[in-house]
Amino acid sequence: MALISGTARGRGRAAALRFAAEGALVVGGDLLHEEAVETQRLIAQKGGTALTPGPLDVTDEDSVRTWVSEAADAFGGIDIVYADAGAVRFGAIDRRPYEDFAFTRAELDSVWLTAHVAWPHLVRSRGCVLTVGSTAGLTRQLAAKGAPHGIRANCISPGMIDTKGTRDDLLAEEHPMRGHAEHIPLGRVGTPDDVVDAALFLVSDEASYITGTNLVVDGGWSTVLPGTLADKEFRT
Template sequence: MKRLAGKVALISGTARGQGRAAALRFAAEGALVVGGDLRHEEAVETQRLIAREGGTALTPPGPLDVTDEESVRAWVAEAAEAFGGIDIVYANAGAVRFGPITEQPYADFAFTMRAELDSVWLTVRAAWPHLLRSRGCVLTVGSTAGLTGSLTNGRTAHSASKGAVIALTRQLAAEGAPYGVRANCVSPGMIDTEGSRGDLLAEDHPMRSIARHIPLGRLGVPEDVVNAAVFLVSDEAAYVTGAHLVVDGGWSAVLPGADPTGKETRT
C-alpha cells in the first residue's frame, strides 16, 4: 500500500532541489501532486517527470508567486477544483538574501521575510478551509538557522524568518487540533542543492568545507529531507502535531570541531 495513496498534496517550489524531490517522491507514494514555482518551465518539467513514472501531477498555467496573495489563492483554488479538495500542504518554497546586520539593506531583510515567512502564512491561510474539511495536515520548512546563530554566515534575515516559521507551525498545530488538522515542521541543515552550490557551498565561501563538522560526515541531499517529510504527512504520524524534526546529520547537536586542515571553519 502506498503511504500517500489518493491524497491531494499541494507542494510549492517544485522546480528543483527539495521541492522537486518531494513532488517526485509524494507522487511515487500515490499522492495527487499540485506543484508550482516562479521557475515555471522547470516546475512543468517536474510534472513531466512524474507523468513519466506513472504518477499524477498538476502545475498551474503560469508562474506561482508564493509572496503574492492572489497568485497563491488562484493556485489553491485550482488544486481544490481539479481534485475535489486538499489533504496536504507542503510549504516548501522560499528564497533568501544573506548579509550581516551591519551591511544588509532593509530591502533584502524584507525580501527574505516575505519569501520565507509570509509565503508560508499565505499558502496555509488560503488552503486552511480545505484542510478543515479533509482533516488534513501542514508541513513547513524551517532550518537549523532558526535554532542557532552563525559565526561564519551573516544571516539575520534567514535566522529570523526560519525561527518564525518554527513558531508559526506550533501555533498552526494549536489552532488546527480541534478540527483534526496537524501541523509539523522539518528543519534541514546543510543540503546539497543547486541553490546551496551557488552560495554557501561555493568555492569562495567559508562554509564550503562544513561537511567536516557534521557528525555523520557528509552533506545532506534532498531525499534526506523528503524521507522525513513523507513520514510527517502520512497516516503513520497521525498522533504527531506541533513537532519540529531536525534533519542535519547531527550538526546542530554538537559544538563545531577542529578543522583537520588547520583552517578553522566555524558554524
C-alpha cells in the same frame, strides 16, 4: 491530494516526485514555471499524476488563491499542504544590506499565505500542513489552531542540503560558511531526499499522533555547532 510549492528544483522537486511515487495526486507550483512543468513531466513519465497550473508567487495572495482554487477544483479537495518554496540570503550583519534581510520575509509569507488560503479545504479533509523551516527558528501556532479540526501541523528544519541554491551560496568556494560542512557529525551534506523522507513520514498515518513538532534534518550539525566546545570534543 498534496499541494506542494517550490517544485521547480531541489527539495521541492524531490518532494513532488516522491509524493507522486507514493500515490499522491500532486499539484505543484513555482515562480520558475517551466522547471516546475518539467517536474510534472517527470512525474507523468513515472506513471504519477501531477498538475502545475501556472507560475506561482507564494508571496502574492492573488497568485496563491488562484493556485489553491485550481488545485481544489481539479482534485476535489486538499489533504496535504507542503510549503517548501522560499529563498534565503546569508551574510555578515555588518556587510549585508537591509534589502537582504527584508528578502527573507518571503520565507514567512510563503507559509502563512498558503496555509491561510488552503485552511478551509484542510478543515474539510482533516488534512495536514508541513512547513520547511530551519534550525534558526520554531513555530507551533498552526498546530494549536488546527488541532480542534483534526489538522496536524509539523515542521522540518533542514541543515545544509545539497541543492543548486546552496551550491551557488553556502557551498560556493568563496563563501565563509563552506568549511562548516566538514563539521557535520554524519560526515556529509544532506540531499533533498533526506528531507523528503522525513516529510513523507510526517504526513503519513504513521505520524497521526504527531503535531507541533520540528524535525531537524541536519546530520547532527546543530548538536555540535562549529566552533563550540561540544564540536571540539566531538572532533577529538
